[in-house]
Amino acid sequence: MILSTPAVVNTLTGPPVRILIIILVAVALTALLRLAVARGVRRLTRLPAANEHAGENARVSVGGPSPRRQQRLHTFRSVVNSTIGVVVGGIALIMVLSELGQDVAPLLASAGVIGVALAFGAQSLVRDIISGLFMLIEDQYGVGDRVELGTGGGILASGTVEEVALRITTVRDDDGRLWYVRNGEILRVANETQGWSRAIVEVLVAAGSDVTAARDVLAAITADLRTDERYAAIVHPDQAESRVEGLSAKGAVLRWSVRTSPGKQWTVASELRRRALDEFAAAGISLGE
Amino acid sequence: MILSTPAVVNTLTGPPVRILIIILVAVALTALLRLAVARGVRRLTRLPAANEHAGENARVSVGGPSPRRQQRLHTFRSVVNSTIGVVVGGIALIMVLSELGQDVAPLLASAGVIGVALAFGAQSLVRDIISGLFMLIEDQYGVGDRVELGTGGGILASGTVEEVALRITTVRDDDGRLWYVRNGEILRVANETQGWSRAIVEVLVAAGSDVTAARDVLAAITADLRTDERYAAIVHPDQAESRVEGLSAKGAVLRWSVRTSPGKQWTVASELRRRALDEFAAAGISLGE
Amino acid sequence: MILSTPAVVNTLTGPPVRILIIILVAVALTALLRLAVARGVRRLTRLPAANEHAGENARVSVGGPSPRRQQRLHTFRSVVNSTIGVVVGGIALIMVLSELGQDVAPLLASAGVIGVALAFGAQSLVRDIISGLFMLIEDQYGVGDRVELGTGGGILASGTVEEVALRITTVRDDDGRLWYVRNGEILRVANETQGWSRAIVEVLVAAGSDVTAARDVLAAITADLRTDERYAAIVHPDQAESRVEGLSAKGAVLRWSVRTSPGKQWTVASELRRRALDEFAAAGISLGE
Amino acid sequence: MILSTPAVVNTLTGPPVRILIIILVAVALTALLRLAVARGVRRLTRLPAANEHAGENARVSVGGPSPRRQQRLHTFRSVVNSTIGVVVGGIALIMVLSELGQDVAPLLASAGVIGVALAFGAQSLVRDIISGLFMLIEDQYGVGDRVELGTGGGILASGTVEEVALRITTVRDDDGRLWYVRNGEILRVANETQGWSRAIVEVLVAAGSDVTAARDVLAAITADLRTDERYAAIVHPDQAESRVEGLSAKGAVLRWSVRTSPGKQWTVASELRRRALDEFAAAGISLGE
């Protein structure tokens, strides 16, 4: 009885039967993979979780005119489908040859070389997706956040996040340009909308003027701003200060910093400068060049 | 009966028969691959989907004079065809030797080394195509869009897209130069023609002038522009503001920004500057140096 | 007896039994791996050891609104779970086929190629974690330290550490931006809050003035500062000096340095400059341009 | 009969016979490869298709004095020939040893290491040729075109193409220098001689002058140029405009752009500047500094 089991197995798995099975599985796998790739790509490029909160900033025109999109999908599918067909077909062919007693080592080696080239070429795709997965789970940024995405030395893009997908992040900058950045290239992320921001204003008080008086004026402006109904909600009550940063015959550079709500630093800094201009004029403090 | 199946298979697949089959398949495969590569390259370098909407910007002269193109194709084909011939022939030869009982490990190892060199060399080609596929399906840009293509630190090319192929993207810049950029090198893409743009004008109001009055003038200009028939359609009704960006003895820097239709920011900014010049002169506000 | 042992083993490990075991183990392993990955990722992205000392700087809003976080976790899990399912399922399938006598070398080769692509893509993840582990054990920085993280040539981020995880470090800079930096990209770390800092002030003494007198004034200011109750605790009693760093018709550049408690250099430098301004005026020493 | 076939085969392929065959094939292959490499290198470095249209710019002196060229070829051949001899000889030796029953795994491993070093070293050669092949078929540039060849961040060379070979492109720049650039290093190509170019002139109109009048003068010059017989053929009838690009106390910067025939932008821009100088003087508009 113990011996019969392998026998039955052997019968069911003799070369002709096995060849048939290989072909059937290959056909089924091709169809399956085509479906899976189509679904996977949709997920990679348009992540539902992030897409549903886009709100008023949503990219209505990204899909483009329907015929173009249709055509693109058609092109994409034809490339992917023929690739899958060639790969699965090739593997099945080699397995059939192997069943027929052929030594397939040379074929395997040749296929392996193509595979290595593909693997090398695809590594940045894998890296993008792994990076995307971790950015997602670490919640580095979400749709609507203002971010700066950078490499080691430079900046990739900065602006408001419009879409977070597994392969790429889409950011709209201040000039209205829509940036597509590959997640794997993002080595550092600055999220400007978490916790608080800081408005920083540099003022050069001219040589003859009284620096201490100037600092008092700046402190008064900060206090005033907190009682102004338009700014009270976005200017934090503490953490304001002015430092003397530079010293020359032209005067002293004051670095005046005020903590604000996230993303409000530019509005507040603008108001601070406007008021400083008026108050300095009133106090007789002149600005240096 | 069970035993006879392998026997028949064995007969059909004895060395001489198998050698014959190998040679036949190699010949067929060579012809097939030559066709496939020719077709694949055509697809890679001239993507139909993107090419049909080129319209008036179409590259009529890219194909160049017919004889040159003919000659190039001839060169290309002779290189590709001999490569395919050598590769398929080499694999077939090793398989035949293996059938004859030769130990082909040394040959396989030697061929493997050449294969690895090829695979390394071809990896950037694969990366270009994978990147191209995803750019296509993510619809990052289409023919006629104004884009900026960049690496981590620098800019590869900026201008109007003329052609989107799987391996390269063709962009014409403002100086009329036609840029060919490999898709795999594009780490970030800025599309300037999706949604909206922003015209940004920096004005230095001289020290003695009234900054608040200057900002009122700018606001008035923006309002005027929206009622001007030439600009009403391209200037967005909201999102205009002017901030105080800098402060010195020379005056205050105002950063004036107005949202426009995509790609219209330069035209609008030019008009804004022209009007500001006139209105400031009328209002007695002088510009700083 | 010696012979019977293999026999029993053989019975227990005949193909049908083994196939059953493979399937059972695969199912169990899938469930186990899903748990383990979920737990591992939690550890990677939110290290308990570092998180518990965050104190008043804690990122209360990082987790974001609960539904978004929920959705992200859902997306993440579905991606990871299907990946694990495909990988374990694939290995099990190949092992079953191997049990059935199929030559699985072509399948193995194909799977190997995918694996190599994954391994290449995942290498930066591994590097990040190894770097994170060593940073942790070397105690390069902790939550609340002021650090500068750099690559070979540039700066990745600088500010106050908010979180130290195995894959990334989170730093908040002076402008309030929250930086996420991958540990493997950090080639050098500057910790500004270990031991002491140094306030450095450059003063240009105008051509006609007495340089020796100016240096005496600076020395007097340093001595004064140490007796001032507001600064006595943060200014170190020794290691203060002023050097002549440059010489021109405009005057002599003095480089005045004072050792302070860690992180207090900016406050002290500001006070030093303020006092120098007053004392120089009192001593009749004029600043150069 | 079925059994006899392998027997005959076996007889024909016994060790002594096989060793003889190996040696014969190795000798033949060495000769063949030497021929093939000589021919291949000639093709790589001097592509006939591109070379025949060089016309008046042809590099008459590149071949150099005949004896030097002769000597170089001699050196090259001796290196290549001995390399081929060593490689083929080595493989044949290992195969013979294998036939004699020697375990050749250690030898194969050693040879493999040398092979990997060669493959790594040769990868940039392969990449150059693959890039060259695609540049050729994509018709990115031809002999006589003005191009700019760049990497991601910088410029490799710019000038007029003198030769397009599979491994390198030869470009002569404006200073007369002949640049040899490896095709695989070219990440982006700007072709300046396809379709049209644009002459761009920046003019700073001094503060007191009338900007609108200045723009009218520029428009008049453009119109005039189109009726001038020397320029009518190279200045395109439409697409000319002048924008206000900058605003300061010194005046307004006008950016004046005119479309021209490819490569004629510098000539046209020179003429535009010359005329603007005269016309502005005539119209009483002064240039700013």
Add this chain to the structure above:
Amino acid sequence: MILSTPAVVNTLTGPPVRILIIILVAVALTALLRLAVARGVRRLTRLPAANEHAGENARVSVGGPSPRRQQRLHTFRSVVNSTIGVVVGGIALIMVLSELGQDVAPLLASAGVIGVALAFGAQSLVRDIISGLFMLIEDQYGVGDRVELGTGGGILASGTVEEVALRITTVRDDDGRLWYVRNGEILRVANETQGWSRAIVEVLVAAGSDVTAARDVLAAITADLRTDERYAAIVHPDQAESRVEGLSAKGAVLRWSVRTSPGKQWTVASELRRRALDEFAAAGISLGE
């Protein structure tokens, strides 16, 4: 007798016995590796040889508060221990399966892929340690030396060495920041405290003044300095000179260099500048701008 030896061996190494041995060895190895890694990491991060000479610059606060250090060690150990457990357990499992007659090739291939990812990720760790070993034996720097550590193009850190470990070097810079630099990233090292240093002072002698007289003054100052008890020990008696480095209407640039004891160049240069100021004034030589 000869035959009996393998029999005994076979009995002792039958599958059940071997499985038992594998499990026992795995358990023992896990415990051993955990000990070894803990010890190895301690050695890597805190090298005794270098640590014992730290003297007054010793990092007393680096270990941080004891609970934090405790917690870090706990985290580190739990990560390392589970990693070791998984790896050794996995290898043992595969060996047991192999003993049971299972084809473990698919499992090995899968594990290999993970291993390759780990190996890639760990290569920079290995490179750091190898570099550290050679820096150590080449005695490039020791604790207390002033060094500059650089990459090919930029500077990694400069300051005083505080600790030399196998993986990282710790340097404190002039601002009091403590730099942690990975040894493998250090491509070049400048040790400023070996042999001698050179104080270099650039002086611009105004156009009307006598250059030869100015050089005589500089030579006199150098001679004076060597007789000054405060500087005699640190100024080398020879190798002082002044060169004319630049020529313009503003005057002549003199480059004055004096050899000093290592690390004393800034103190000496400061004194040289102070004296030059006085002596030039006395000699009626005016400085240029």
Add this chain to the structure above:
Amino acid sequence: MILSTPAVVNTLTGPPVRILIIILVAVALTALLRLAVARGVRRLTRLPAANEHAGENARVSVGGPSPRRQQRLHTFRSVVNSTIGVVVGGIALIMVLSELGQDVAPLLASAGVIGVALAFGAQSLVRDIISGLFMLIEDQYGVGDRVELGTGGGILASGTVEEVALRITTVRDDDGRLWYVRNGEILRVANETQGWSRAIVEVLVAAGSDVTAARDVLAAITADLRTDERYAAIVHPDQAESRVEGLSAKGAVLRWSVRTSPGKQWTVASELRRRALDEFAAAGISLGE
């Protein structure tokens, strides 16, 4: 008879005999390889073909004093010889062990790892030589040519070629420094001595002066130069022109270019400037600042 052949072969190739042969071959190979490496290195570093035309620029002192050279050769040989000894000895040892029935897989794997490290480390050597071979056959430059060698972004060296070897190129720059550059790092080569050069002179004609008159003066100078016996041979009769390159209140920038013989552009440009100075003064045209 057919059967006897393998028998004879077997006798001749039994383990003891084979071990003897392995040892003998290893000894012979070691001696042979030492000779071959010595000869190959001589060829790599001192290519005869290029060396014989060095002429008056020949590096007479490069070989240095004979004893130093002798010592260097001694060091080099001892390193290379012991390396060869270890490698060949190791392979022979493994083969002998294999003959004795030892399982050498662990040894092979260990040796393989060392081999891979060597292969990785040697890849840049291979790349240098391959690049050198192609530079040689493409005749990119020869001894005596003025070249600029560059990477993608920067310049490696520029000057006159002194030696072209397979691994490095030696160039002497204008300051007399001798540059050794590795061929594989040279991504682009500019040869300044093939065909022609161009002398380019930029002149700023002051605001009040007549630009057309200035251009006539320049044209006259060019014509004069061609009739001057000292310059007639090196100034090309055509291709001279002057363009208006810039426009400001300071005047108009003229870009004056004249084609010359290769390498004569600096001499000609100097003469052009000298004459322009005189002629402009004579014509009453003043230069701008």
Add this chain to the structure above:
Amino acid sequence: MILSTPAVVNTLTGPPVRILIIILVAVALTALLRLAVARGVRRLTRLPAANEHAGENARVSVGGPSPRRQQRLHTFRSVVNSTIGVVVGGIALIMVLSELGQDVAPLLASAGVIGVALAFGAQSLVRDIISGLFMLIEDQYGVGDRVELGTGGGILASGTVEEVALRITTVRDDDGRLWYVRNGEILRVANETQGWSRAIVEVLVAAGSDVTAARDVLAAITADLRTDERYAAIVHPDQAESRVEGLSAKGAVLRWSVRTSPGKQWTVASELRRRALDEFAAAGISLGE
């Protein structure tokens, strides 16, 4: 007799005997390798050939105080010795297991992964040594030469060579800093002390002065210098010239170059400038600004 040979061999190489031999060889090899590594490292880091000519510039203090050196050697040896012990022991263990009939593939695979990580990490060490070997044999520089070592874009170190070892080169720069540079990172070397140098002085002759007269003065100075006993030996008799390099309203820039003995260019240039100042004053030629 033929058959008996293998029998004897088999007896001598049965498992127990072989296990014994493996252990003995492993012990011997460990001791041998420790000796060899110690000797190899000494050779790598302190090359006798180069060290013996250091002369007066010799690094007397590099060895540092004896106890530190002793301690370093101790640390180094303990690391290297335990590494060798682990590696040789591991290989021996696997071979013993293999002899006992254990399937060692999983162990080999695991060890291979560690090996690959080591090989990757060690590749830069190998590259350094290969580069060092070729620098040595090509005699690029010796102890006492002034060199500049560079990468593709930047400078690694410049100064006087103090030591040439196989892994690193030691250079002392003008400030007295001792640079350690890894040989493999040196992509280009400039040797400033081979053949000749060139002193280059730029002079701006003011607008009103006579350029031809100024050039005559420069020529006279050069002639004078050759007759001056202090400079006759280091100024080459020919190859001196002055070119007009720039032209503006401020005057004409003269580029005056004189060939000197190697390394004497700075001394000569200083003297040339000093004399030019005097002679121009005497000739009434004024310098421009």
